Amino acid sequence: MVVVFGGSAVIGAHVRSTKDDKVSAPSGAVAAAQPNDPEPGASPTATPKGPKLDIPVAPSVPVTVTVFEDLRSPDSKAFQEEYADTIRQLLASGQVRFQYRLVTASDAQYGGKGSSVAANAAACAQDQGRFSAFVKEVWKAQPADPKDDALASVSLMKKLAHKAGKIKAGTFEPCVEQRDHEGWVLASQKDYAAARVGAVPVVQINGVTVKDMTSLTPASLKSKIAAEAKHVAAIEATPTDTPTQG
Template sequence: MLAVPVNPTVPVTLTVYEDLRSPASKAFAAQYKDTFATLLAGGQVRIEYRLVTQSDTEYGGRGALAVANAAACAQDLGRFKEYLDQVWAAQPTDPKDDALASQKLLKELGKKAHKMDEAKFVPCVQGGDHDGWVRKSQKAFAAAGFTTAPVVQLNDQTVAGAGGKTLTPAALRTLVRKAVKEAAAHPSATPLPSASA
């Protein structure tokens, strides 16, 4: 599975491709954090995060890969959102700066995320346990023709303007409400995942 699912038992899915080394992804996360929280609280949307490494491709280095792996390690321990908050706070302002490749920094961010089981988190970070998952996510991102993050998809349909100024939180909420209504009207077209998913 290439995505980190949040609230995985509803028929409307928002897929968010983020590059944790990218200032544009950081700005998007800040702008839409409250919107995503509201949508999740409504119980009608699931959000899947797909972490990509486009900035490594563009600028060299491996910071996007390293930090995405660490975020996946945090997800294993139920601390994904808390870890991302620390990543965004520590992200260099210049994407050419590969500071997020530092294992020392990634481990320190784990401590700041609190309640992280370091005995499990640290070996996962050091071993690059989820590097393969991240590389597959990047491969899917590139194969879809995307060249910059963030990208947002609603039920597998790309939402225009996520990386720029044409999409707004209000517009996204409207699109989600429409998708929820369509899912309710045609439940067989959007089957619910099993409870074990």
């Protein structure tokens, strides 16, 4: 279906101008989970603060797992392939939600802009509640050689949106073409680089980074999440002193 936009108001809304500097977060984006203190297993604050750079894919629950991923990175793709079933099981458990932080370090590493274009497109899909479905198609389309910048193609992003289904082209395509969320993508990468949490994929459990990703397995991830859920429950069950009225 071809959608033709008419009128200066609609066209003007998608003028590129200063979009690299403007941080336009996609619909539903949230601030990162933050630990109360630097101790391992610390629980997140009740009201996370900071830029809304994470995309949640489940309701609020005791444990938040944040996954930093680069849509052009073979390692990020391999992580998703290995942990896809585990993530589905964890989401179904009702104990955990997953938040995804899109970063673009591979563009600097290999040249080009495929990661940035794909991340912006994923944010455009998130505006319509189709982040997970769209990113699944991006993984399928990721070139075997990360030096191949095929993901920089706006035309490819449109095709992937069609494959993902239930994404309105009339809204998605101008968002991708005019890079509506480019400022948000840049802010996410800048924040990731400043945090120095290591190369993707990076996993955080309630704001605490898993230190050795090479030894992480689906089973150990489940174990860590179960331990954190128990830790949160213990904190919530601890009585707090309340002032008495004289």
